[in-house]
Ligand SMILES: Nc1ncnc2c1ncn2[C@@H]1O[C@H](COP(=O)(O)OP(=O)(O)OP(=O)(O)O)[C@@H](O)[C@H]1O
């Protein structure tokens with residue numbers, strides 16, 4: 555149920571699920587991101603959590619390919635600009651809130667317009683602004699295992715995660 559456009563915690567109990575895959579190379583992380591991107595719809599939010607150099611931007615490159623951002627666009631971390639916008643099947647808003655301490659510092663970038671807009675929003679360091687993310691955001695935890703291997707865990711609504719699990723299996727990731 556919605557109240558003032560926001561989903562209230564007491565009235566909305568979303569069933570959650572999770573799925574974990576391993577990546578052995580940056581190209582695999584891009585391929586996994588692309589599978590996620592292909593299944594995204596307008597206004598979906600992808601919350602990326604992982605240490606420096608974990609592979610959040612690498613993963614976002616794959617999402618960009620999946621949502622149809624032309625190959626001619628080079629995807630870089632918007633660490634200083636906070637948000638980069640790319641055209642695609644659905645517009646992609648790539649945010650990086652590394653330099654912020656919390657969501658209170660987001661005031662002047664108009665983030666609500668991105669979060670409530672028609673595009674897909676991907677946020678690096680999403681844990682810092684978790685309080686302003688929608689309840690149905692897809693969380694992606696990227697863990698650095700060694701130089702070339704990463705563990706990638708997805709959590710979100712069981713519907714979305716179930717669909718994603720099948721697509722990842724089809725793509726050879728499990
Ligand atoms: N399996 C892998 N998946 C992703 N990146 C990998 C993998 N193996 C090695 N790497 C390397 O790890 C680095 C990941 O960098 P990336 O910029 O994507 O990280 P990030 O999480 O966005 O960092 P930051 O917090 O600085 O924004 C790249 O140099 C990439 O080549």
Ligand SMILES: [Mg+2]
Pocket residue numbers: 610611612631650678
């Ligand atoms: Mg990055």
